[in-house]
Amino acid sequence: MDIRTEAAKMxxxxxxxxxxxxxxxxxxxxxxxxxxxxxxxxxxxxxxKDLDAARRDGVAPxxxxxxxxxxxxLRDVKDGIAQLxxxxxxxxxxxxxxxxxxxxxxxxxxxxxxxxxxxxEARPDALVQISTLCLKSGNCAILKGGKETAETNRVxxxxxxxxxxxxxxxxxxxxxxxxxxxxxxxxxxxKDVDLLIPRGSNSFVQYIMNNTKIxxxxxxxxxxxxxxDEEYDRDMAVSVIIDSKTQYxxxxxxxxxxxxxxxxxxxxxxxxxxxxKSNGVKIRGTEEVSEIIPxxxxxxxxxxxxxxxxxxxVKLVDNVDEAIExxxxxxxxxxxxxxxxxxxxxxxFMQMVDSAGVYHNCSTRFADGFRYGFGAEVGISxxxxxxxxxxxxxxxxxxxxxxxxxxxxxxxxxxxxxKFAHKSIxxxxxxxx
Amino acid sequence: MDIRTEAAKMxxxxxxxxxxxxxxxxxxxxxxxxxxxxxxxxxxxxxxKDLDAARRDGVAPxxxxxxxxxxxxLRDVKDGIAQLxxxxxxxxxxxxxxxxxxxxxxxxxxxxxxxxxxxxEARPDALVQISTLCLKSGNCAILKGGKETAETNRVxxxxxxxxxxxxxxxxxxxxxxxxxxxxxxxxxxxKDVDLLIPRGSNSFVQYIMNNTKIxxxxxxxxxxxxxxDEEYDRDMAVSVIIDSKTQYxxxxxxxxxxxxxxxxxxxxxxxxxxxxKSNGVKIRGTEEVSEIIPxxxxxxxxxxxxxxxxxxxVKLVDNVDEAIExxxxxxxxxxxxxxxxxxxxxxxFMQMVDSAGVYHNCSTRFADGFRYGFGAEVGISxxxxxxxxxxxxxxxxxxxxxxxxxxxxxxxxxxxxxKFAHKSIxxxxxxxx
Numbered sequence: 001m002d003i004r005t006e007a008a009k010m011x012x013x014x015x016x017x018x019x020x021x022x023x024x025x026x027x028x029x030x031x032x033x034x035x036x037x038x039x040x041x042x043x044x045x046x047x048x049k050d051l052d053a054a055r056r057d058g059v060a061p062x063x064x065x066x067x068x069x070x071x072x073x074l075r076d077v078k079d080g081i082a083q084l085x086x087x088x089x090x091x092x093x094x095x096x097x098x099x100x101x102x103x104x105x106x107x108x109x110x111x112x113x114x115x116x117x118x119x120x121e122a123r124p125d126a127l128v129q130i131s132t133l134c135l136k137s138g139n140c141a142i143l144k145g146g147k148e149t150a151e152t153n154r155v156x157x158x159x160x161x162x163x164x165x166x167x168x169x170x171x172x173x174x175x176x177x178x179x180x181x182x183x184x185x186x187x188x189x190x191k192d193v194d195l196l197i198p199r200g201s202n203s204f205v206q207y208i209m210n211n212t213k214i215x216x217x218x219x220x221x222x223x224x225x226x227x228x229d230e231e232y233d234r235d236m237a238v239s240v241i242i243d244s245k246t247q248y249x250x251x252x253x254x255x256x257x258x259x260x261x262x263x264x265x266x267x268x269x270x271x272x273x274x275x276x277k278s279n280g281v282k283i284r285g286t287e288e289v290s291e292i293i294p295x296x297x298x299x300x301x302x303x304x305x306x307x308x309x310x311x312x313x314v315k316l317v318d319n320v321d322e323a324i325e326x327x328x329x330x331x332x333x334x335x336x337x338x339x340x341x342x343x344x345x346x347x348x349f350m351q352m353v354d355s356a357g358v359y360h361n362c363s364t365r366f367a368d369g370f371r372y373g374f375g376a377e378v379g380i381s382x383x384x385x386x387x388x389x390x391x392x393x394x395x396x397x398x399x400x401x402x403x404x405x406x407x408x409x410x411x412x413x414x415x416x417x418x419k420f421a422h423k424s425i426x427x428x429x430x431x432x433x
Numbered sequence: 434m435d436i437r438t439e440a441a442k443m444x445x446x447x448x449x450x451x452x453x454x455x456x457x458x459x460x461x462x463x464x465x466x467x468x469x470x471x472x473x474x475x476x477x478x479x480x481x482k483d484l485d486a487a488r489r490d491g492v493a494p495x496x497x498x499x500x501x502x503x504x505x506x507l508r509d510v511k512d513g514i515a516q517l518x519x520x521x522x523x524x525x526x527x528x529x530x531x532x533x534x535x536x537x538x539x540x541x542x543x544x545x546x547x548x549x550x551x552x553x554e555a556r557p558d559a560l561v562q563i564s565t566l567c568l569k570s571g572n573c574a575i576l577k578g579g580k581e582t583a584e585t586n587r588v589x590x591x592x593x594x595x596x597x598x599x600x601x602x603x604x605x606x607x608x609x610x611x612x613x614x615x616x617x618x619x620x621x622x623x624k625d626v627d628l629l630i631p632r633g634s635n636s637f638v639q640y641i642m643n644n645t646k647i648x649x650x651x652x653x654x655x656x657x658x659x660x661x662d663e664e665y666d667r668d669m670a671v672s673v674i675i676d677s678k679t680q681y682x683x684x685x686x687x688x689x690x691x692x693x694x695x696x697x698x699x700x701x702x703x704x705x706x707x708x709x710k711s712n713g714v715k716i717r718g719t720e721e722v723s724e725i726i727p728x729x730x731x732x733x734x735x736x737x738x739x740x741x742x743x744x745x746x747v748k749l750v751d752n753v754d755e756a757i758e759x760x761x762x763x764x765x766x767x768x769x770x771x772x773x774x775x776x777x778x779x780x781x782f783m784q785m786v787d788s789a790g791v792y793h794n795c796s797t798r799f800a801d802g803f804r805y806g807f808g809a810e811v812g813i814s815x816x817x818x819x820x821x822x823x824x825x826x827x828x829x830x831x832x833x834x835x836x837x838x839x840x841x842x843x844x845x846x847x848x849x850x851x852k853f854a855h856k857s858i859x860x861x862x863x864x865x866x
Contacts, residue, residue: 329445360838408794
């Protein structure tokens with residue numbers, strides 16, 4: 001298969017899919033959901049092949065767990081599809097309606113982005129989530145999943161695509177890339193692909209970002225922080241830190257660096273060290289920290305490290321301002337939390353930390369599309385352009401300006417013969433053409 | 434001056450400027466407006482030096498006109514600033530307010546993008562517009578204007594920066610780059626600069642896009658189309674085409690290609706050719722067109738040409754679908770217009786043309802921030818990610834998610850001990866913290 005040729009076909013299909021009604025798109029999602037049940041055995045059989053291969057190849061048990069697609073995973077993805085169907089149509093929303101002058105009406109209306117390429121890790125449920133988010137938002141999708149679930153992906157993709165097409169969505173609305181070299185082909189399709197969403201390791205996402213002219217949405221690293229302020233609840237701080245570090249160590253929203261107010265360090269650090277130790281977390285800290293609790297001494301530059309493991313960096317700071325400076329400099333603008341009972345310090349932190357998520361008195365692990373109530377997510381964006389944080393349906397749409405006139409020309413306004421009125425138009429509903 | 438060092442300082446200043454209140458930012462804009470009047474003579478004197486140099490260097494008279502900054506331009510920019518002051522605060526708007534569970538509240542709140550680099554053509558009024566848009570939206574700005582207005586830019590920039598700082602905005606909130614080699618330095622500041630907005634020639638914008646990892650917003654070319662449908666008003670079609678082509682030929686929203694329905698060609702083309710000829714517009718067309726009216730014959734590949742001159746491409750098409758296909762393939766997704774009295778064809782065109790602006794029965798020249806009522810624009814975006822079309826205040830903000838909890842941890846939800854509620858929060862106003 002030649003990805004470039006297929007992407008060009010898809011580009012021509014994009015406006016057709018974009019004009020499918022919400023009912024058509026929902027009907028397709030229902031068909032997908034039914035077909036997944038109908039073909040469950042086929043899916044599980046393919047998944048067994050992937051699992052057998054993983055075992056043969058000595059893939060780590062933690063990773064093997066993620067490859068699995070069983071009855072419970074099937075139920076989860078079907079719940080997700082049902083949720084997506086219930087969510088309001090993200091397309092055709094009028095975001096602005098303004099009469100520029102008598103009989104010259106401007107509307108800003110949401111529409112799909114067009115053709116989206118998603119490259120994701122070996123998790124069969126991710127394939128279902130991503131492809132159904134794209135269908136609901138009217139976007140054509142090129143999907144490339146991790147090779148460890150190649151068999152499961154092939155079967156799932158076939159079921160989803162066939163159901164979507166038999167429900168009336170256009171041919172070429174979805175494409176699966178299966179070979180690793182097809183990623184480089186995809187990166188060169190800047191005329192036809194509107195957006196790339198890479199998920200995976202820091203180095204992989206960096207590679208994508210450095211090797212394409214297509215806009216890339218996502219995050220390379222997740223260096224999340226928790227700052228414990230002078231006024232704080234000790235038990236809350238320990239509980240939130242343990243959850244943020246250990247609830248799912250490999251996640252991008254797990255905490256990597258703890259910033260502790262210097263005035264509470266002598267009292268709080270020993271308590272914290274005990275809790276971390278009993279949860280198997282290794283501490284790395286500055287020399288100052290090592291004088292209070294046992295830890296490996298680390299240098300200043302090391303604070304930009306994402307461990308994705310049971311290791312945490314610890315540093316003392318004078319106040320919330322020093323914490324903010326550290327986070328904005330060393331952080332990755334993902335998710336950062338303050339534990340504090342002081343309103344002024346909290347407001348300052350929430351205002352000045354330049355991250356997609358800024359949290360007060362809760363775990364960084366809440367940064368997630370499902371937990372935010374978006375139904376699902378295609379990824380988490382640390383960029384500030386377009387979508388930021390967990391990206392659900394809203395992050396998969398853009399808008400266009402529609403201007404309706406009666407022969408209006410600019411010369412009449414340039415000459416002063418006519419003047420712009422710029423009045424708001426009251427629209428009956430917030431959904432239109 | 435070392436741009437990289439200055440950009441790093443600016444990055445640390447960005448959260449401080451971001452937390453300036455709307456009153457402070459408006460106060461700064463008022464100070465800028467007053468100072469412009471106070472220093473008018475100084476500005477005009479500097480501008481005279483630029484104009485003298487331009488004459489000496491044999492700069493084209495049309496370009497010389499754009500370099501001029503006189504009483505009338507001063508009035509215009511002061512009107513623009515007054516408009517900006519009246520516009521509602523783009524920051525701190527709550528876009529989403531959701532209770533994830535009892536005592537765990539999520540808000541999506543608009544905030545500045547951070548540090549924005551704008552590279553623009555030699556037009557002193559552009560410097561004032563861009564810098565005041567950045568001040569109102571709380572963004573730090575690095576400005577690089579065209580060298581032909583270097584003297585005027587230096588004086589204007591000094592006045593604006595001094596007024597902003599004396600009104601209480603932070604030092605380092607604005608920076609002017611004056612040397613051409615500083616553009617390359619700016620392109621390498623991907624750690625500190627959040628967005629680049631280049632304005633200028635196609636090749637210049639392409640150069641920027643190909644030589645930086647910083648997100649770029651703007652457009653390389655403006656290949657705008659007008660499609661004249663079978664059912665049409667002849668006088669309206671001629672008037673809109675002449676306005677779109679000749680009202681300001683060098684603009685990116687001027688029309689470059691006319692697509693004419695084949696069934697009206699024999700009747701309409703001669704009328705059109707006359708009107709174009711009497712307005713000094715040269716016609717290039719397909720062989721088929723040349724059999725009806727005199728024109729230079731052009732090949733299919735030439736339809737991707739942006740003339741920015743009194744030249745227009747003409748092609749015949751069978752129907753609205755062929756017009757849509759042509760526009761989506763050869764166009765630059767900027768602004769395209771249909772002249773039609775047929776509702777179905779119009780709806781199809783408005784829906785399926787994949788451009789920032791799709792127009793019905795009016796001139797493509799309306800694509801402009803001032804005409805849309807945005808006060809001013811920093812540029813026009815043909816990208817689909819983030820802002821599309823004319824970019825005013827709203828295109829200069831992003832958002833962050835703020836989550837307020839009481840020690841909430843994810844483990845409680847993963848274990849099933851707690852369940853997400855996902856209820857809407859009613860907020861008193863739509864502006865907060």
